Amino acid sequence: MPRSKDLDTIAPDDPITPSPVETAVTINSSSPIKKKKKKILSAEVPPSVEPNKSANMKFRQKIYEMIDGKTAHSLSAFLARPKVFTFDTRDDEEEIILVLRRHWFTNVHWILLFIFMLLAPALLSFVPLLNFFPVRYQTVFILFWYMITFAIAFEHFLSWYFNVFIITEERVIDVDFYNMLSKKFSEAKISMIQDVTSTQGGVSQTVFNYGTILIQTAAEIPVIKIELIPNPALVIKVLQQMRGEEEQETLEGRIK
């Protein structure tokens, strides 16, 4: 059957059967092209991804090497890659690199106060302040004293335990509870960090290696101050590596 070469003149119902020559051409020509395309894909994509990934992994691996093994126990002030710890604004896949609390030495003053307050009723036998009152009054007063002692210690512990500075793979977060009812939550993307400064002064800070870090950002909150954290030099190094990793991602155009 003679076939029109002009496809525009073909009626819709006209059967189209490809000629054997054409099929041979399409079969023979299509497979190499596909193979070539696949070859190109397999040849081009991995070099553009793998070195970048490995570059990022180098940064991350370095961070892990720096911080791993630094956490003594779960009540530590320096939690490296914690497994249990999390916070409410965390994304599902966001990895926590570091969680920092104030150095344990900053708790010494209230622990001493707590011990003194516990022992204070024993001094009443030497200084009879409550002897004027009957024994039942004295009992209530002493119980009340112990309750207040517990509350002071508990408040200080809560303040230490919940005031945390968190470094994740994407951002730094400072959670501060100033008193019983006021809270401050500061956050900055790691890519927004411009400058990091640390200060260490005084005998105790030098001996026990803790200090304050100031993070200047280009974000809405210009300065994030993290006070009295352990090992500030190491934290700065970690932040430097994180910034390096973030810059690498920016260069590759892989910003989350």
Next chain:
Amino acid sequence: MISQLNTLMLLAGKIFAILGTIIYFIFSVVMVKQVAAMSQNVHDKFNGILIAFSYLHLAFSLLLILLAVILL
């Protein structure tokens, strides 16, 4: 005169103790709320223990009010 002063002192002590324990109870309620709010923001291993402590503290402060009312 001295016995009157004594009675007055005891009464003042009683009022101080009861008012003080009531205020303390309010403080311990706030503390429970505070621990709950903090635990919502930051989750860690010891949150459960801290919440338990805050409730225990609340129970003791309630007991203290009762003791102050009964004993004094």
